Amino acid sequence: MTLPAIIDQRQKVVTVNRLKKFYTTMEQAILLTEKDNGEIENWMPPADAIRSSDGFEKWFDLYLGKHFKIVQRKKLNSGQYQVGLADGSGFVAYAASSTVVYFFFCVDLKYCGSEKYDGKNSFLFEIGKDTKANNRIRFVTSNIGAQYKSREKLLESCKYGDFDNPGTSSKDRRHYCARLIQYDGWQIKKDYPWNQIIVTPEEED
Numbered sequence: 001m002t003l004p005a006i007i008d009q010r011q012k013v014v015t016v017n018r019l020k021k022f023y024t025t026m027e028q029a030i031l032l033t034e035k036d037n038g039e040i041e042n043w044m045p046p047a048d049a050i051r052s053s054d055g056f057e058k059w060f061d062l063y064l065g066k067h068f069k070i071v072q073r074k075k076l077n078s079g080q081y082q083v084g085l086a087d088g089s090g091f092v093a094y095a096a097s098s099t100v101v102y103f104f105f106c107v108d109l110k111y112c113g114s115e116k117y118d119g120k121n122s123f124l125f126e127i128g129k130d131t132k133a134n135n136r137i138r139f140v141t142s143n144i145g146a147q148y149k150s151r152e153k154l155l156e157s158c159k160y161g162d163f164d165n166p167g168t169s170s171k172d173r174r175h176y177c178a179r180l181i182q183y184d185g186w187q188i189k190k191d192y193p194w195n196q197i198i199v200t201p202e203e204e205d
Contacts, residue, residue, distance in 0.1 A: 008195075012188045015107050018089045019123060019141075019178060020186045022105050026125070026139050029067035037063065040127070040137045045095035051079040056095055076114065084109045091125075092116070099137065101127040105178075119158050119177030120194060142179035154180040159193040 030040055037043045043063055049055035053075035060081060072084030080094040090109040095101045103125040106112035111121035126143045130136050140147055146154065157176035181188060188194060 012194065015120070016181060016186055016188060018087060018107050019105070019181060021087065022085075022089065022091070023125070023139075023141060023182070025068060026064070026103075029064045030127075030139055032067055033063050044098050044127075044137065045101060047098070050095045050097060053077075053079050053081050053094075056081045056093065059095070060093070072109070078114050080114050082112055084112075099129040103127075115173075117173055117175065117177070119174035123178040124173075124175055125178060140179070141182045142176045146176045146179035149176065149179070151180070151183055154183055155191065155193075 033043070034040060045056065045059045049059040056079075057073070057075060060083075065083075068083070069086035070083055071086050072082075072090070074082040074084075076082055076092065078094075080092050082090065082092045084090040088109060089105065089107055090112050091103045091105045092112050092114055093101060093103045104112065104114065104116050104122055105125055106116070106122045108121065113122070116122040117124040124142050125140065127137060127139045128144045130138050130144050130147070132148065138144065138147075146157075149157075154176045158174045158180050161173055180192065184192075
């Protein structure tokens with residue numbers, strides 16, 4: 001293998017390992033917190049934590065933060081909260097409502113930012129209400145909707161981004177990439193769009 005290929009493969013391994021570790025740690029944190037506080041529905045973010053970095057920090061540290069190895073904390077002006085983890089990864093998070101919390105996970109803290117999920121350095125996770133599972137609150141890769149997509153749809157979204165708002169913020173996002181990697185058994189397969197610059201299907205043609 002050439003040196004660039006070796007570096008690329010190494011980065012893929014690190015990415016998958018850190019994604020899986022974050023997912024597993026968060027799941028375990030929720031289960032441990034539920035032992036003391038009841039089901040997660042009972043302790044989702046209160047009103048003063050919604051789009052408030054001060055309130056979110058208080059909520060996260062009270063219920064989940066103690067289960068992570070945190071080395072850095074930072075409140076952002078956007079009402080979001082940034083956390084650096086001991087393995088070099090991190091996330092930016094905020095509560096969008098009392099039933100939705102977004103985590104923008106970054107493989108390396110330097111790639112962290114608000115609303116960032118490019119499918120290579122940063123990925124989307126969500127705690128949210130699943131209307132297809134009796135409104136149960138779940139922690140998932142990507143978002144709740146991604147859990148019910150075929151691999152073909154996951155790959156399409158990861159490859160082209162999401163065009164629900166063409167030309168603006170959604171154009172360069174890859175909502176479903178974390179779910180695609182999980183769907184594939186925590187692997188980055190050969191058809192995963194690792195180095196692709198997002199283009200529209202028309203541009204590719």
